[in-house]
Amino acid sequence: MKKVTLYALSTCLWCKKTKKYFEEKGIPFEAVDYDKQDEDHQEKMMEEMRAAGCSGSFPFVKIGSACTQGYDPVEFENLLNAK
């Protein structure tokens, strides 16, 4: 199974929906709340998101070697099923 990592904000409605999506699907994932990290870690997270061509909007979801931004169950499925 592909590794799933979710970069989130603790205040973000769509991050909560994304967590619920993976929980209900029974897909293990690691969630990291950006706003709960120290400044150094926040900068690293932001660099990673920008390197992927994304802005500072959440949720940011890494599935295997791919990533996507925003709550989009169809895209999550596509990335989970992509070979």
Next chain:
Amino acid sequence: MNRQARKAALRFLFTPIVDRLGYKFTPVEEDADFLLEQEAELEAQTGIPYCPCQARTKDRAENMKIVCPCIPFHRAHYDAMRRCWCGLFVHKDVTDPDKLKQIPESKIGK
């Protein structure tokens, strides 16, 4: 001012601004209440009602672009989604916000 009163005040302040921009509050009241709650909390912490779904950094100029309602700074992006990023506001003609997708800015127009 207590939290409920501040949420009501934010709604009162934002309504005429977003109306002129062609937007309205999401009709999904549960979502609107949650998002306003987060904005009121962020305002209590920082003095500014930032978007609850976008990250603040050390760059103050960039942070100003995510102060709610942030529609003018992301006009093309939000107009393409017919909602703002956090979903607190939707285009005036939207009746079912659940049908609207969050689309990354990098994918707009592609």
